Amino acid sequence: MATYKLVATAAMGLESIVAREVKDLGYETTVENGKIFFEGDELAIVKANMWLRTADRVKIVMGEFNAYSFDQLFEGTKAIPWETLMAVDAAFPVSGKSVKSKLYSVPDCQSIVKKAIVERMKAAYKRMSFLEESGPTYKIEVAIRNDKVTLTVDTSGAGLHKRGYRTGQGEAPLKETMAAALIKLTNWRPDRPFHDPFCGSGTIPIEAALIGQNIAPGFNREFISEEWPIIPGSIWDKVREDAEAAANYDQPLEIYGTDVDHKMIEVAKENAIEAGLGDLIQFKQMQVKDFTADNDYGVIVGNPPYGERIGEEEEVEKMYRDMGQVFEQYPTWSKYIITSHPHFEDLYGKKATKKRKLFNGFIRTDYYQYFGQRPKRKND
Structure with missing residues (x-):
């Protein structure tokens, strides 16, 4: 070689x-x-x-x-x-x-x-x-x-964000690669609840499920270099076999995706089915202000509207305030929100534990990270 x-x-x-x-x-x-x-x-x-x-x-x-x-x-x-x-x-x-x-x-x-x-x-x-x-x-x-x-x-052909499960999308879809990165920047583990309150076409919950069960992101797609004589088909077969063996399909997951738009919820369900994850993710139409959770120590990852369109700003700012008030009722949950809005922390009502500069497409954004309370140890 x-x-x-x-x-x-x-x-x-x-x-x-x-x-x-x-x-x-x-x-x-x-x-x-x-x-x-x-x-x-x-x-x-x-x-x-x-x-x-x-x-x-x-x-x-x-x-x-x-x-x-x-x-x-x-x-x-x-x-x-x-x-x-x-x-x-x-x-x-x-x-x-x-x-x-x-x-x-x-x-x-x-x-x-x-x-x-x-x-x-x-x-x-x-x-x-x-x-x-x-x-x-x-x-x-x-x-x-x-x-x-x-x-x-x-060597890739279509960009690696094209996993092969997207049957439909919204007006400003989040790339699958960015969605995976947002999850990897959190403290989420597969044994903790996960919730995306602005799930749109379901990209973040689907990527969370792929990560949670260790499913290779390129498993259901083709690559331009598969046609090249220098890479024997046996190598592709072996890597796919190893990926199948590495997947943990028995890992139970508690993943939720909610969105105010019922049409997007239907799209999200179809995308999850296409990804082979239809039974693993629970999608539901809901406003963020109605968020509830029964469990502790969950993780929220959200890509809300940024308020950049004309006439949208007031509505988005109210939603950020609602978000801060409702999420504050869940102190053990960690919350991660990506937005380009310059006054997000003021509207949310709390300074982030950490924030990280990211580019969502060509939009400069900040990823606001609010760490939840840690679980008490048995000896505490």
């Missing part, structure tokens, strides 16, 4: 969580903004795609070099042994981006990278004519920042 330089991409603010997930798979990491680098073989590629809950994609870093001219970009790209990854019939579309660099024309950069790879492949496979590109697809990206070129190949 070969060793590759791999990168798991992540939303800003989630790097440490993704790095922890990569380390849990057994790989050493180095972290930059939005990127977690690690080295591994074909098995590492498959395991990372199957198991990373909070990463956006897994890519192979094919090469890095500085380029200040199109000639340097061409020669640097051509020097990379693309034939070790791609067969002669490989299809390889090239996308690109450029930030603060002399080579700022992205279409020109894409075209030159494509041309250089074609030249390299023709020489490697002793072809005089054009390459057919009728085989498996390798999505190549040329990214230039401060004149440093990074060439990567995407």
Whole structure:
């Protein structure tokens, strides 16, 4: 097996969580903004795609070099042994981006990278004519920042947030990867109650159930690199078998999702059924002010409306006040709320124990964390 330089991409603010997930798979990491680098073989590629809950994609870093001219970009790209990854019939579309660099024309950069790879492949496979590109697809990206070129190949295909269970969604759906990260930033364990009072299409409760039963997030989907000859089908089969064996389907869970919109509750139920979790999560139409709980030491994770739409602000601010009043009646519960509203703590009526800056899509938000009372020990 070969060793590759791999990168798991992540939303800003989630790097440490993704790095922890990569380390849990057994790989050493180095972290930059939005990127977690690690080295591994074909098995590492498959395991990372199957198991990373909070990463956006897994890519192979094919090469890095500085380029200040199109000639340097061409020669640097051509020097990379693309034939070790791609067969002669490989299809390889090239996308690109450029930030603060002399080579700022992205279409020109894409075209030159494509041309250089074609030249390299023709020489490697002793072809005089054009390459057919009728085989498996390798999505190549040329990214230039401060004149440093990074060439990567995407191993995931559709983003890792696409778990394969979403049959419907609301107007501003939370990405599955972000939902998983919000849960991983809490103190929740599968033996504690879990409640999302703004569940929308059910993403947070569904991700909680997947985490609670240790079900691999990539179990029910396909990946672009499954078509690649360099990764034998036997590796994919083995990783899926191991994932099936690792799942704890007998773990009892107490997970609730409520929302004011009865239509979204129906969508959430359908999504949970599609994920194979229909019996595990209890969905119900309810306003947050009507929240009740019979048990102690539960965890609330919520992504409420932020009040950014015209005419919504007053209603949202009232809801934040209601939330603070009702949640205060449950001192043993821990509450975690993500919002971009600048005065959330004032409206909620209490300073958060901790808060963390996160980006929900392109919206800068804070994740307000209110820790509940700890259970008393028997000797206390």
